[in-house]
Amino acid sequence: MDWQRSLRSRLAARCGPKKSEQELKDEEMELFTKYYMEWKGERKSGNTSYVNIPRFYYRLPAEDEILLQKLREESRAVFLQRKSRELLDNEELQNLWFLLDKHQTSPMIGEEAMINYENFLKVGEKAGPKCKQFFTAKIFAKLLHNDPYGRISIMQFFNYVMRKVWLHQTRIGLSLYDVAGQGYLRESDLENYILELIPTLPQLDGLEKSFYSFYVCTAVRKFFFFLDPLRTGQYLNLDKDHNGMLSKEELSRYGTGTLTNIFLDRVFQECLTYDGEMDYKTYLDFVLALENRKEPAALQYIFKLLDIENKGYLNVFSLNYFFRAIQEQMKIHGQEPVSFQDVKDEIFDMVKPKDPYKISLQDLINSSQGDTVTSILIDLNGFWTYENREVLVASDNDNTADADDT
CATH class of the missing domain: 1.10.238 (Recoverin; domain 1)
Incomplete structure (x- = not known):
């Protein structure tokens, strides 16, 4: 139509010759900069100032403020x-x-x-x-x-x-217990919280005040153990010299008393000790790891002890290093030692690592067999339970059948 042609011609006259794509981009950037600087209250001189950026950081007051x-x-x-x-x-x-x-x-x-x-x-x-x-x-x-x-x-x-x-x-x-106001609780903050919470818990009505510190410490260490990527009476019984600390010899009585000396040596090499003895907090980490061996945090704790060469994986040498102590315990108890070669093959079959010669922490976690593997390597009782698993299952089935007959 005539009116359309007329409109196009007038637009072309106003816009001038057709601009290249780069020219259009440059013009767009120029206009954006102009309007942005005006909006920010800047002068045409081109000076850039940051006075209008809202404050987003406030430093923590110093101790003397x-x-x-x-x-x-x-x-x-x-x-x-x-x-x-x-x-x-x-x-x-x-x-x-x-x-x-x-x-x-x-x-x-x-x-x-x-x-x-x-x-x-x-x-x-x-x-x-x-x-x-x-x-x-x-x-x-x-x-x-x-x-x-x-x-x-x-x-x-x-x-x-x-x-x-x-x-x-x-x-x-x-x-309210985040004293520093940083959005997290330190160990001391959580201890204060639980200590003040105790009087409100009906389950702890009969707890003597002298045991409050033990309860608080146990609860806090459990929180920190499982929230970080990972029995108090027994501690007192193990502490034979009543100095509030555990020596390697005292810790060896833990559980069924069948943890190997090689493994206990590694515990005292890697964990924080004081003059060669373990304090209560370190003991709690140890207990939580051994009693929750299916958990990634616990496996990470034990894996660090088994990784004697600090290579990030377990190989045949490290497996043999720990299993030799199991073989020695079997001899002491009058049992015929099991071949390491057989145990090694079973471990690799259970874990199925990505590398057929190396077992990583992630391999242990992915296999869902980490608790069994670690028990075989560090605890004679754990190894015996695994070795006789078929007999135990058959015995349980017989007991169940007898119960059904009665």
């Missing part, structure tokens, strides 16, 4: 109080339960009340702003199972809300 430390502590306390007020209190939880019960959707499944999505949203509107976060399609779908009417259990939903509230309350409570 008492006022700044107090200000930081008070501001954190106010922040945590505000977060605590955002959580549902007992009265609001009770009100939520009444609303859910009032809007339940028939029919019931046994004695369990159900609610459909339409009524679920109605409750969300009436429950108040604090509850808004729980009334989403995502949470409803998460709790939706095989109900033919497309409903969820009121009890399951309410328990979900309760757990979330409890977790947030615990998080806020733990944050």
Whole structure:
């Protein structure tokens, strides 16, 4: 049409000759820079200033800056109080339960009340702003199972809300012990938390105050052992000279007393000791590793002891080094020693490492046989249990059959 041709000609006249792609990019960058600098309040001189960038780093007050430390502590306390007020209190939880019960959707499944999505949203509107976060399609779908009417259990939903509230309350409570305000708890912080928690735990009503420190230490070491990538009475019984520390000879009585001397030597070589003796915290790491050998953190602990050459893998030499001690114990107990060659082949068959001559920590973890392999190498009782596993299984089956007959 004539009007279209006229429009194109006028546009071409205004835009001038056709520009190359690079020219268009340069022009775009020039315009962007111009408008950005104007928006930032900069002058046309081209001086770049960072005065308008918001502050994002605040250094921690030094130990001698008492006022700044107090200000930081008070501001954190106010922040945590505000977060605590955002959580549902007992009265609001009770009100939520009444609303859910009032809007339940028939029919019931046994004695369990159900609610459909339409009524679920109605409750969300009436429950108040604090509850808004729980009334989403995502949470409803998460709790939706095989109900033919497309409903969820009121009890399951309410328990979900309760757990979330409890977790947030615990998080806020733990944050109060984060003295440095860095978002994590040091060992001393967690010790303070658990020590003040003890009087509130009904299970520990009969615990004497003299044992508080042992309980706190045990709990804290367990947290740190399993959260880092990985029995207190026995410690007192092992400590024959009552000096609060364990020598290698005292530790050798641990469990069934069948850990090999070679393995115990490695424990005292690699672990932190004081004048050749082990303190309670080091002992707890040792116990947690041996009692949880299926866990990656425990396997990492034991693997470090078995890796005598510090190569990052176990080879035939290192396996033989530890198994010779098992063979020696078998001789002492009047048993015929088992051939290392047979044991070595069984270990490699169990683990199936990527390299047929080397077993890495990851190979042990991936095989799900790490607990068995480590038991074979460090504990005569563990080896005996593995070696006689078929006899033990048959014995268990016979006992089960006898019980069924009776």
